[in-house]
Amino acid sequence: MKQIYLDNAATTRLDDEVLKAMIPYFNEKYANASSTHFMGQEAKSALEKSRKIIAKEIGAKNHEIIFTSGGTEANNLALKGLFFWNRENGTGKNHIITTRIEHDCVLNACKWLEKQGAEVTYLDVDAEGFVNPEELEKAITDRTIVVSVIHGNNEIGTIQDLEAIGKICRKKNVLFHTDACQSFTKTFLNVKKQNLDLVTLNAHKIHGPKGVGALYIREGIKITPLFHGGGHERKLRSGTENVSGIVGFAKAVEIAKKKNNERMTVLRDKIITGILGIPNTKLNGSRNKRLCNNVNISFNNIEGESIGGYLETFGICTSTGSACASHSLETSHVLKAIGLLPVQSNSTLRISISKYTTEEEINYLLEKLPKIVEKLRRMSPIK
Amino acid sequence: MTILYSKKVMQEFTHPRNMGEIKDADGIGKVGNPVCGDVMWLYIKVRKNTKGQEIIKDIKFKTFGCAAAIATSSMITQLAKGKTLKEAEKITRNDVADSLKGLPSIKMHCSNLSSDALKRAIEDYEKKKKSKKEIKLQMEYNPGLQKYEPRLSVKKKNKK
Ligand SMILES: Cc1ncc(COP(=O)(O)O)c(C=O)c1O
Ligand code: FES
Numbered sequence: 001m002k003q004i005y006l007d008n009a010a011t012t013r014l015d016d017e018v019l020k021a022m023i024p025y026f027n028e029k030y031a032n033a034s035s036t037h038f039m040g041q042e043a044k045s046a047l048e049k050s051r052k053i054i055a056k057e058i059g060a061k062n063h064e065i066i067f068t069s070g071g072t073e074a075n076n077l078a079l080k081g082l083f084f085w086n087r088e089n090g091t092g093k094n095h096i097i098t099t100r101i102e103h104d105c106v107l108n109a110c111k112w113l114e115k116q117g118a119e120v121t122y123l124d125v126d127a128e129g130f131v132n133p134e135e136l137e138k139a140i141t142d143r144t145i146v147v148s149v150i151h152g153n154n155e156i157g158t159i160q161d162l163e164a165i166g167k168i169c170r171k172k173n174v175l176f177h178t179d180a181c182q183s184f185t186k187t188f189l190n191v192k193k194q195n196l197d198l199v200t201l202n203a204h205k206i207h208g209p210k211g212v213g214a215l216y217i218r219e220g221i222k223i224t225p226l227f228h229g230g231g232h233e234r235k236l237r238s239g240t241e242n243v244s245g246i247v248g249f250a251k252a253v254e255i256a257k258k259k260n261n262e263r264m265t266v267l268r269d270k271i272i273t274g275i276l277g278i279p280n281t282k283l284n285g286s287r288n289k290r291l292c293n294n295v296n297i298s299f300n301n302i303e304g305e306s307i308g309g310y311l312e313t314f315g316i317c318t319s320t321g322s323a324c325a326s327h328s329l330e331t332s333h334v335l336k337a338i339g340l341l342p343v344q345s346n347s348t349l350r351i352s353i354s355k356y357t358t359e360e361e362i363n364y365l366l367e368k369l370p371k372i373v374e375k376l377r378r379m380s381p382i383k
Numbered sequence: 384m385t386i387l388y389s390k391k392v393m394q395e396f397t398h399p400r401n402m403g404e405i406k407d408a409d410g411i412g413k414v415g416n417p418v419c420g421d422v423m424w425l426y427i428k429v430r431k432n433t434k435g436q437e438i439i440k441d442i443k444f445k446t447f448g449c450a451a452a453i454a455t456s457s458m459i460t461q462l463a464k465g466k467t468l469k470e471a472e473k474i475t476r477n478d479v480a481d482s483l484k485g486l487p488s489i490k491m492h493c494s495n496l497s498s499d500a501l502k503r504a505i506e507d508y509e510k511k512k513k514s515k516k517e518i519k520l521q522m523e524y525n526p527g528l529q530k531y532e533p534r535l536s537v538k539k540k541n542k543k
Contacts, residue, residue, distance in 0.1 A: 301447060306450055343420045346419065379445060381446070
């Protein structure tokens with residue numbers, strides 16, 4: 001059977017060049033980067049070289065990058081780290097502002113922090129998934145620690161205007177964090193131009209290895225670590241560095257090309273146009289300010305899980321916006337936030353491409369999909 | 384798929400049997416699931432067998448739902464077809480799930496939908512049968528007098 005992978009928002013294939021760069025750090029240069037001998041120094045130098053590559057990519061200083069085990073940890077470290085530092089230092093600040101369309105790791109960290117005494121504001125978004133800067137400004141109080149807004153949304157692909165939000169945060173003197181896991185290397189991201197104080201990154205969405213990520217923390221910002229141990233990563237993240245993974249992460253960043261983004265944009269638009277040609281379909285998220293690899297469509301009166309299931313019989317892997325397909329039956333909080341009814345959420349399919357996606361694969365998808373939709377609609381009693 | 388379905392579920396989902404509607408159905412069972420918003424309609428056609436028992440002669444479904452909902456729809460039509468109404472009424476969600484070689488626990492409600500729809504269709508049939516048996520005043524054309532006149536008729540449903 002064919003294997004057509006269109007779920008790149010979930011994770012991506014490791015690039016062969018990345019794999020090649022990583023291998024020596026498993027079986028040749030495997031020393032602990034904290035060891036003082038020459039083998040340790042070899043690992044240390046690879047680690048620092050990687051840090052430099054990632055820092056440069058977002059306009060940061062090398063020491064402002066803290067490696068973590070991925071996006072989840074980086075988001076937790078940012079929010080919990082800030083909250084607990086403020087509590088420990090008696091600043092009187094306990095307020096976090098975020099949105100209703102964050103990744104679960106931000107939302108659930110916030111929910112947990114509420115139990116620890118944090119006050120959290122969850123900003124609404126408009127029908128395309130944008131935060132309203134005025135509303136955000138109004139939400140800021142003198143107890144606000146940080147504003148955390150996802151950059152490129154993992155479900156609907158909407159890219160927030162970080163620069164506008166960053167300006168407000170600077171003006172109001174609150175910290176600004178963004179989760180850039182989906183947008184990293186796909187769209188402009190610069191900590192200076194966008195006034196970013198903390199940024200979450202990870203490797204596995206950009207053809208790097210899973211289990212590796214980073215948190216950018218602007219110089220001078222203090223946070224309390226989640227892990228206590230040997231004091232690695234400027235005491236902010238103890239634990240022997242995952243050198244092979246970090247080398248792979250840096251390699252993935254190094255080889256990311258604008259040209260690939262442009263190609264993906266063309267393919268993405270072809271998918272969008274093709275699917276919107278099917279009657280009674282609707283694109284979710286912004287049409288223009290959108291991740292170059294994301295398509296998210298609601299098909300009325302049929303279920304996303306069923307569409308995905310039929311696509312799978314042709315070897316096409318996609319993902320649903322619906323909960324029916326995941327482990328709970330709750331519908332997606334992101335689709336709900338942009339105003340979709342549960343039935344509409346359940347009829348949603350996410351198609352996410354990568355640099356490996358070919359035009360031929362998209363043609364195949366666009367050939368099969370209308371027939372599947374027709375079949376399922378014939379099956380549906382709802383008209 | 385995120386949820387692991389049995390081979391049988393996937394087979395029924397991708398090649399459902401008895402999909403469609405029966406235009407002059409004797410009973411229709413319409414059910415919806417409040418949890419997930421899914422909807423299932425079952426149409427039945429009832430006839431008497433040689434022993435004079437009422438049996439489900441034909442059955443078809445229309446479903447808006449997940450893979451499990453479609454598979455259970457297909458399965459229940461196969462389980463019910465040819466059964467007497469009494470037997471059909473007794474089909475449980477577990478019978479449907481078992482015939483599908485199991486359903487993930489989070490998807491058990493999907494088979495509820497199918498057994499409920501079948502019960503509802505049978506109830507609908509019984510209700511219609513009762514009301515149709517009632518004596519009705521009807522106007523009938525009398526060709527001799529060349530006019531309509533009232534006439535009492537006992538109309539039975541399942542005319543052959
Ligand atoms: C926007 C976003 N944030 C965070 C994460 C979590 O990252 P990780 O899987 O590296 O923990 C993901 C993806 O899984 C994501 O899409
Ligand atoms: S998830 Fe609702 S019927 Fe299957």
